[in-house]
Amino acid sequence: MHIPDGYLSPQTYVPLYGAFVAVTIVAVKKIKKEMSARNIPFLGMASAFSFIIMMFNIPIPGGTTGHAVGSAVIAIILGPWSAVVGVSVALIVQALMFGDGGITTIGANCFNMAIVMPFIAYFTFNIFYKVIKKKGKIGISAFISGYISLSFAAILTAIEFGIQPLIAMASDGKALYCPYNLKIAIPAMAIEHLLLFSIIEGIITALIVKYFVKAEPQMIYFLNKGRKNE
Amino acid sequence: MNKLQKKTLIFLIVLALVSPLGILLPKYFNSGEAWGEWSADTLKEQIGYTPEGIKKNSETWKAPLSEYTVNTEDKSILHQSFYYILSGIIGTGIALIITYIISKKLIRNDKQNP
Numbered sequence: 001m002h003i004p005d006g007y008l009s010p011q012t013y014v015p016l017y018g019a020f021v022a023v024t025i026v027a028v029k030k031i032k033k034e035m036s037a038r039n040i041p042f043l044g045m046a047s048a049f050s051f052i053i054m055m056f057n058i059p060i061p062g063g064t065t066g067h068a069v070g071s072a073v074i075a076i077i078l079g080p081w082s083a084v085v086g087v088s089v090a091l092i093v094q095a096l097m098f099g100d101g102g103i104t105t106i107g108a109n110c111f112n113m114a115i116v117m118p119f120i121a122y123f124t125f126n127i128f129y130k131v132i133k134k135k136g137k138i139g140i141s142a143f144i145s146g147y148i149s150l151s152f153a154a155i156l157t158a159i160e161f162g163i164q165p166l167i168a169m170a171s172d173g174k175a176l177y178c179p180y181n182l183k184i185a186i187p188a189m190a191i192e193h194l195l196l197f198s199i200i201e202g203i204i205t206a207l208i209v210k211y212f213v214k215a216e217p218q219m220i221y222f223l224n225k226g227r228k229n230e
Numbered sequence: 231m232n233k234l235q236k237k238t239l240i241f242l243i244v245l246a247l248v249s250p251l252g253i254l255l256p257k258y259f260n261s262g263e264a265w266g267e268w269s270a271d272t273l274k275e276q277i278g279y280t281p282e283g284i285k286k287n288s289e290t291w292k293a294p295l296s297e298y299t300v301n302t303e304d305k306s307i308l309h310q311s312f313y314y315i316l317s318g319i320i321g322t323g324i325a326l327i328i329t330y331i332i333s334k335k336l337i338r339n340d341k342q343n344p
Contacts, residue, residue: 004267006287032336040337041231044330045238048322052245055298055318056252059261066264067252085332090325097324098317099293161266168283175281178266179273188265215234 001066001157002054002094002109005102007178009167012160017107023084023115030081039078039219046074047086051093054100058200066197069113069153072121072146072205077212079221083118090114108160112153121149121205125222138213139206146205150198151190158182158189242326246318250311253298257307295320 008016035043050070057065074083088110094100101109128141162182170176178185213220231239256262263272270280270288296302298317299310 001264002267004284004288005290006270006281006284007266009283028336031333035333035337037337040330040333041235042238043333044326045235045242047329048242048326049238049245051321051325052242052249052318055249055314055321056245057256057261057264059256059259061259061261063261064263064265065256065261082333086325086329089329089332090321093321093325093328095293096291097293097295097321098298099291099296100298102287103291104287157266170282174279175277177281177283179277179281180266185266192265212234215237 001069001113001154002091002101003105003157003160005104007102007164008105008108008160009164009177010104011167012163013104013108016105016111016160020088020107020110020115023111024088027081027084030079031085034079034221035082039082042078042219043082043086046070046078046082047089050074050087051090053204054090054094058197060192060196064192066154066192068146068197068201068204069117069150070201070204071113071117071153072125072142072149072201073208075118075122075149076125076142076145076205076209076222077220079225080118080122082221083121084114087114087118112157112160116156117149117153120152121145122222124148129222139210142209143202143206145202147198147202150201151193154189154193154197155186158185161185161189242322243319246315246322249318250314253310253314254307 053070054067057067059065069087071083071087074086091101091109091114092106095103095106095109125141125145128144129137132140159182161178161180162185164178165175165181168176217223263269268276270284273284274280295317299313301309304310
């Protein structure tokens with residue numbers, strides 16, 4: 001899901017850079033307002049977690065690879081605004097230091113994995129957490145949250161890839177950027193995520209959220225929203 | 231550092247140490263690059279040419295540890311695993327420190343005017 005340089009046209013990556021910067025400015029303000037000092041080490045470790053979990057490429061035998069992102073678990077435990085900053089830092093380090101994801105596409109990659117994904121995750125979690133009345137609803141809601149948010153982010157990435165042939169073509173009909181259209185990109189990205197990678201994201205999200213809720217319920221964002229505990 | 235912080239940190243270090251699974255499993259199952267992340271050469275094999283924008287832009291940046299290694303030519307498992315772990319430790323370390331400093335700055339500022 002790390003879009004490399006050259007796959008997106010400037011018409012696509014420039015607006016996404018703009019959206020990324022705008023949301024980050026809001027995130028900074030929200031973190032100032034919402035987070036307390038004892039969250040600081042966890043914010044750092046959340047970013048590190050997102051970085052390392054993305055290095056675990058999961059293979060589809062004979063096919064492609066994919067990976068979890070960690071945005072869902074961070075959004076539930078530390079809040080979606082913290083996830084915006086933590087995951088963005090991880091993605092920028094990956095692009096600059098390791099060439100994983102392009103430089104021109106930092107805005108796009110952060111938009112998909114560090115903005116859209118944690119917010120979808122957070123809202124999905126909250127909806128299911130309220131609707132489900134059974135015991136174990138935290139784990140179930142967290143799984144669904146991870147599953148849906150990564151699938152959504154993957155399809156969004158596929159749309160960004162797939163609209164490139166519509167935006168620009170060379171005069172000889174050859175592609176200038178990503179050569180695959182929506183009809184190819186969306187099924188390819190959707191199927192591999194819905195059937196495998198998102199399930200992994202869901203399991204990771206459920207296990208870690210359950211562990212943290214048990215270990216330190218007073219630091220969990222969704223349980224203490226809007227309150228500052230010192 | 232409290233107990234949960236210590237445990238989380240140990241968990242991160244363990245993940246970094248076993249991170250080569252992220253390259254060994256795909257190798258074992260004969261899986262290729264992620265969808266949409268093909269190199270210019272792979273793309274040329276797929277569609278017969280390299281799109282102009284990809285040709286021009288794919289070399290915009292030379293990352294110091296490109297593809298989480300120092301030498302993409304050396305395919306030996308030991309070499310790749312070693313640099314993958316090293317990359318994991320460097321990357322998680324940098325991400326952790328940067329985000330820690332950012333949040334420390336943000337959250338401390340806030341405390342001066344509650």
